[in-house]
Amino acid sequence: MITPRFSCSQTDTSVIVSMYCPSIRAAEVEINIDEMTLTVHVKPYFLRLNFSHALLEDDESSAQYDPSSGYLTITMTKESKGQDFKDLDLLAKLLAPRTTTHQPVIEVLSSDNGNESDLVSKTQGLSLEENLSLEQEEIKKAAKNDWQLPQQAPETLVSFETSLQKYYGFLNMHHGYLRHVIHTENEVNELGADAETCTVDERTKRRIDHEDEKWDGEHYMADYMDDEYIRGLLDWTHPLADGPFEYTEKENAEMLRLPRKEYIATPQQTHNLYLTLVTILYSYAYDARTTQLDPTPESAWTMCVLTPAFSALDPPNMRPTTGKEPLIFSQEEVIAALIPSYRRSLAFPLYRSFYLVDKCRTDVAGFLTKGRRMVMRCLLQMKDILDHHEVYHVYSKIWLNDFCLWISAYADDETLEKLGKVLAEIKIAKALIGWNLEELETAALESLERESDSDDLSSEDSDDFYHAPL
Incomplete structure (x- = not known):
């Protein structure tokens, strides 16, 4: 699919998108507005723009195609009148995929195991000191009976690479x-x-x-x-x-x-x-x-x-x-x-x-x-x-x-x-x-002063020469 040339502008009530898509059939244009996302599809062009605020597809929204110029103009109504849509001139930002954050979809509300619930409630009722004492006693029992204590891998591992290829850029x-x-x-x-x-x-x-x-x-x-x-x-x-x-x-x-x-x-x-x-x-x-x-x-x-x-x-x-x-x-x-x-x-x-x-x-x-x-x-x-x-x-x-x-x-x-x-x-x-930039600059100035003094002496010798009697 081809991403068409486009530009965006706005008024107090609307956002206007102008797409250049010559030689298309207006009847085949598919336009979808989903809150902050505009999707336009007409062969061979496809455009998806993500805006900073929500838009509406109502009676005031419109789409007009001018066959002579090849421009499709889409007008969308702002959900909140007077809202400022920033960065409409940053086209790459409008084209960038919208970042989504996935939240956990499973939440444990309760447990049918009564014994486990009692144990959890008793443990939560202990103070910090009692919890530490209980943990230390369990560790001593585990060491005495040779139990398998919990183990954790080190936080930082020694880097080990099997390929000579390095990445850059x-x-x-x-x-x-x-x-x-x-x-x-x-x-x-x-x-x-x-x-x-x-x-x-x-x-x-x-x-x-x-x-x-x-x-x-x-x-x-x-x-x-x-x-x-x-x-x-x-x-x-x-x-x-x-x-x-x-x-x-x-x-x-x-x-x-x-x-x-x-x-x-x-x-x-x-x-x-x-x-x-x-x-x-x-x-x-x-x-x-x-x-x-x-x-x-x-x-x-x-x-x-x-x-x-x-x-x-x-x-x-x-x-x-x-x-x-x-x-x-x-x-x-x-x-x-x-x-x-x-x-x-x-x-x-x-x-x-x-x-x-x-x-x-x-x-x-x-x-x-x-x-x-x-x-x-x-x-x-x-x-x-x-x-x-x-x-x-x-x-x-x-x-x-x-x-x-x-x-x-x-x-x-x-x-x-x-x-x-x-x-x-x-x-x-x-x-x-x-x-040693400062030393070099000092040496350069000293050299310049010596050359200046030498030029002055040469000028005096030259005057003596020209004024010397024949």
């Missing part, structure tokens, strides 16, 4: 995409032929080793002293969306092409996804600022090489969470998640300036505080660049496709805003990068 859902990576022109892959079998610890080690290998102190000093062009990049302002937000037709079409998936992430995985999102947006922000939002043939390489989750399959993996408290991001863990991005920005691209690197952090903070729609727009622009690259499109498949759907359907604007505020407040010290 969004929620570790993917594998096999890099099996033949050495036979492609993938210049960002840092795991070589072992991309499918490297453990998590090995990925981190190889990433750090490669960053240290590519680090060039002289290149950093040269950009530190000759920073006229970099200053221009620092003055550039990213055109963040202001006022009413509306996706373009191209962005809507791209969202409709996203996979139809349902994600069941643990609190720990959700926590790490937000931090991984920061590193991905950072790579986008760096390329956007250095190209001033005019992508070059090197843009795909730049964004991939600056993202640890792409180049080394090594996303942030932070502290465990219990899931009982709301998502909270400490400054320490946000800094830890960003340090690899800082290191890579100082080791790989053409421009290597700590001030430029730090400026991109504030760009990401601005994206996050704008909420899901702004983040989605950044990811779609990044995805468009990677999708059109003959090699790096693989990273769009294992990361960006899922991230775009997850952002629109599962991410939370309030959480994104909190994360953006933390990102705006943090200060990443140069000492955390690990390459």
